[in-house]
Amino acid sequence: MNSAKIQYKGLFFCSILGVFLSIHQGCAYKKTNAPDLLLDNQQIVTEVNQEAKRYDCDILVITCIDYRFAVANQEFINETLGLRDNYDHISIPGSILNLVNPETSELVFSKFALSVRLHLIKRVVVISHKDCGGYGGSVSFGSELAEHETLCADLRKARSLLLEKYPTLEVDLFLESLIPEGDQAKVYFEKIQ
Numbered sequence: 001m002n003s004a005k006i007q008y009k010g011l012f013f014c015s016i017l018g019v020f021l022s023i024h025q026g027c028a029y030k031k032t033n034a035p036d037l038l039l040d041n042q043q044i045v046t047e048v049n050q051e052a053k054r055y056d057c058d059i060l061v062i063t064c065i066d067y068r069f070a071v072a073n074q075e076f077i078n079e080t081l082g083l084r085d086n087y088d089h090i091s092i093p094g095s096i097l098n099l100v101n102p103e104t105s106e107l108v109f110s111k112f113a114l115s116v117r118l119h120l121i122k123r124v125v126v127i128s129h130k131d132c133g134g135y136g137g138s139v140s141f142g143s144e145l146a147e148h149e150t151l152c153a154d155l156r157k158a159r160s161l162l163l164e165k166y167p168t169l170e171v172d173l174f175l176e177s178l179i180p181e182g183d184q185a186k187v188y189f190e191k192i193q
């Protein structure tokens with residue numbers, strides 16, 4: 001195991017608690033000076049859809065923690081897939097890498113179990129991405145083709161593992177890529193069969 005993978009494995013174990021507290025790590029870009037909204041114990045109010053008041057939802061979405069994809073993921077999940085107010089969202093460093101890794105998969109599955117059991121999940125959407133730090137980035141694959149094939153194979157393996165545990169689940173797989181276009185960058189989603 002190379003040092004990047006060892007570091008990442010360490011990050012996984014240290015982060016797993018933070019993940020479920022929705023702490024996103026590693027974002028060094030555009031650090032903001034957020035206003036101190038909780039000054040003097042001020043209460044912050046956010047309106048939610050009436051649908052969000054139920055105690056179950058149909059779908060569990062699994063993504064990597066990578067901040068570069070966070071906004072695109074939300075738009076894709078809410079608007080493109082039309083899942084707004086109807087999904088649990090679990091972010092895992094390296095996403096499927098830790099799901100298919102025998103050393104970490106049980107820990108990851110133990111977190112899924114609560115969602116599947118408590119919220120009566122019927123469908124899982126797994127989104128993996130290229131240039132993932134969990135794999136050592138795109139460079140570690142040697143070629144674009146090798147990266148694509150490895151990530152697709154891991155996605156399919158993740159689906160098999162999910163179906164082994166929960167045979168009635170519907171599992172959708174997506175692979176996303178961050179592509180520079182001029183001064184901008186766009187995130188492309190590919191459905192994997």
Ligand SMILES: [Zn+2]
Nearest residue numbers: 064066132133
């Ligand atoms: Zn990643």
